[in-house]
Amino acid sequence: MPSRNAEQQPPSGSEPRIDGLSPAALQQLQAAARAIRDGAEAPARVALDTTLELAPEHPEALRLYAILHTRAQRQDEAQACLQQVLARWPDYALAWSDLGGVQQARGDMEAAFASWRQACALAPAAPMPWFNLGRNLQSHGDTDAAIEALQQAHALAADFLPALILLGDALVHAGRFDEADARYRAALALHPACGDAWRGLANMKTRPLSDADREQLGAALRQPGIAPADRIAMGFALGKVCEDQERYEEAFHALNRANAELREIRPWQASAFHAHAEALLAASRRLPPPIDTGLGREVIFIVGLPRSGSTLFEQILAAHPEVEGASELTELEQVLGEESARRRKPLLQWIDEAGADDWQRLGRRYLELTARWRRHKPRHTDKLPSNWLLAGVLGAMLPGAPVIDARRDALEAGWSCYKQQFYKLPHFACTLTDIAAYVRDYERIMGAWQAAAPQRIRIQRYEALLATPEDEIRALLAFCDLPFDPDCLDYHRASRNVRTASAAQVRQPLRRDTARAEHYGALLDPLRFGLGLPRAG
Incomplete structure (x- = not known):
């Protein structure tokens, strides 16, 4: 599933804590959060330092600092910040979820899953911890457990598209195609131009899409303001349904448009790849015999x-x-x-x-x-x-x-x-x-x-x-x-x-x-x- 799904937020049952913050400190904390969202590390650091001057060792400021460290690949510093947070707020589910992400980046998957499960235990009515757990179980290859966690996330936030899509993906991987189809179509009922839902339906290669699907795709693609990622995914799905229906020229042109737009994002450099492949071949031929x-x-x-x-x-x-x-x-x-x-x-x-x-x-x-x-x-x-x-x-x-x-x-x-x-x-x-x-x-x-x-x-x-x-x-x-x-x-x-x-x-x-x-x-x-x-x- 594309990572953009993870950036969407469902209704939350565990809002960040702002206990003990003065209005001035809260203003700085909010400025730091905006800067982190925008990828502006220097302003975020200034705002967090100011927050911590006004409210020393405040856990939420430390948690945001951990996010800042994580995005800069400073995992040791991120983990130290989160451990400070949990020493003060041991029942803070969001911090446990963040800690799982840091532990994953450090390669300690056993600890990471323990942290994600702790987040679910502390906030069982919040969908995001269940979604994070399910997403990571799925990427780790534990599909059956992922389905359970994602079903819980969906039950808690029925209109949270990323949970619906990833649940559909997990059900496909488990071979439960009718259930997956239902989840993707539920997503389309919420958002008819949801590219990930169309991608999921099209990727079930043995299940042809219908005339109604082709008409719905065509109508969605004609709408103004469709996000590029959605438009690209729908273009590939349209190519699939046209091929299924032996409309080969239409299929080719739909796929050609989708690929052209995908390539514009980041073009492949065939000559550079060729040089890299040749260099790797030459170097590999010089490797020592194994022990x-x-x-x-x-x-x-x-x-x-x-x-x-x-x-x-x-x-x-x-x-x-x-x-x-x-x-x-x-x-x-x-x-x-x-x-x-x-x-x-x-x-x-x-x-x-x-x-x-x-x-x-x-x-x-x-x-x-x-x-x-x-x-x-x-x-x-x-x-x-x-x-x-x-x-x-x-x-x-x-x-x-x-x-x-x-x-x-x-x-x-x-x-x-x-x-x-x-x-x-x-x-x-x-x-x-x-x-x-x-x-x-x-x-x-x-x-x-x-x-x-x-x-x-x-x-x-x-x-x-x-x-x-x-x-x-x-x-x-x-x-x-x-x-x-x-x-x-x-x-x-x-x-x-x-x-x-x-x-x-x-x-x-x-x-x-x-x-x-x-x-x-x-x-x-x-x-x-x-x-x-x-x-x-």
């Missing part, structure tokens, strides 16, 4: 282009009794980020300095951070498609981890990326030419790594799975050193939460009618040209 070649055997990485079957391959593996499907994890990025912060330089500036013992230390740190995914099963998947860039690094850091490269026909995969709204910007999928450039970099680099380390990297082709599913599933399991299990053939029956845009698709048996690019003819010629394919006939 422990089996380190990381507990993990199965799945990489590749988005929309190429990676969630399907994960679902197949997660149906195995020895494998937990963990979806798109950020711990690999976190470990490398921690090391970059420790060395005070980006990865490409320290990668040549790291020895085999450093990479082993980083691999063990990754296994420590992901241990929760192996509480019930000995192995887990890590399915973040963009990790293909780090395929060489993984060979030094977690050399025992098999890497599955999910491959799909490049034209189909590229077009599918163009139809999907991605929220992490800049993103390569906003123009057909950028998609082609990204595909070329990806296929060249992963092809080089697979040729160099075929025992560690397997190219798993989506079309081969469609053609001979049992043979491919047996080969996939064997590559991962897993015994064959018939449950993997019935992967769509696996009861697990799926936190990607393919959540609905992977709960169905294999379909062989998923190709769509041919319907668009010459409209996709820029993509064909970039991929080295002949123009449409």
Whole structure:
């Protein structure tokens, strides 16, 4: 869910405390709050210092100081301020909620969830603590608990759109599609131009939108004053409904407009990415051989282009009794980020300095951070498609981890990326030419790594799975050193939460009618040209 939802506030049951403040101190506190909201650190600091001169150690001023520190990435100072607040006001739910956010930023998730739950216990009739708890449970992969918390938030504030939307998302991830549909449509009843609700409905790929939906989308998009984020999301949804109804030219133009507007926010720089990818490939080839070649055997990485079957391959593996499907994890990025912060330089500036013992230390740190995914099963998947860039690094850091490269026909995969709204910007999928450039970099680099380390990297082709599913599933399991299990053939029956845009698709048996690019003819010629394919006939 886009982070903008979290900035909207529902009716609150726990207003900030202003006990003991004089009118002058209250005025300064309010000025500080406005400055923090506007991102003006210097004026906020002046106003808070003045407040604390007038009311020494006032907890609410200290709490706002903690927010200021948090936004400036000063987590130690933020935590110290909140501990002072809670020493004075131990029953202040908002401060406990803030403390959870600081503890999360420091990597202490157990303490963070304890703080968020304490906030709910102290203010059970306030929706925001429940929403914060549910949002973080959802991002942490605990979907069932997230649903409970978000249902509570919605019950306490029925018109709070972010709770409705995130509850819909969580229900999709749990495979409860009818309930999710109802939540998204309840959001649209409150706000017909709610882009997040339309995004949620469109992302249930196996459920076609209706004529009424198309008409409602068209009417909403014609309204003046629609927020850009809503307009973009509705544009992608309109593209989806038009494709469902075989209105292909209309679908293309709706998606073209949405992508153009999305790209204006922060353009992708294909040449800069190419240079970065080449530099990372070259540096990774110089890495030292690992000390422990089996380190990381507990993990199965799945990489590749988005929309190429990676969630399907994960679902197949997660149906195995020895494998937990963990979806798109950020711990690999976190470990490398921690090391970059420790060395005070980006990865490409320290990668040549790291020895085999450093990479082993980083691999063990990754296994420590992901241990929760192996509480019930000995192995887990890590399915973040963009990790293909780090395929060489993984060979030094977690050399025992098999890497599955999910491959799909490049034209189909590229077009599918163009139809999907991605929220992490800049993103390569906003123009057909950028998609082609990204595909070329990806296929060249992963092809080089697979040729160099075929025992560690397997190219798993989506079309081969469609053609001979049992043979491919047996080969996939064997590559991962897993015994064959018939449950993997019935992967769509696996009861697990799926936190990607393919959540609905992977709960169905294999379909062989998923190709769509041919319907668009010459409209996709820029993509064909970039991929080295002949123009449409």
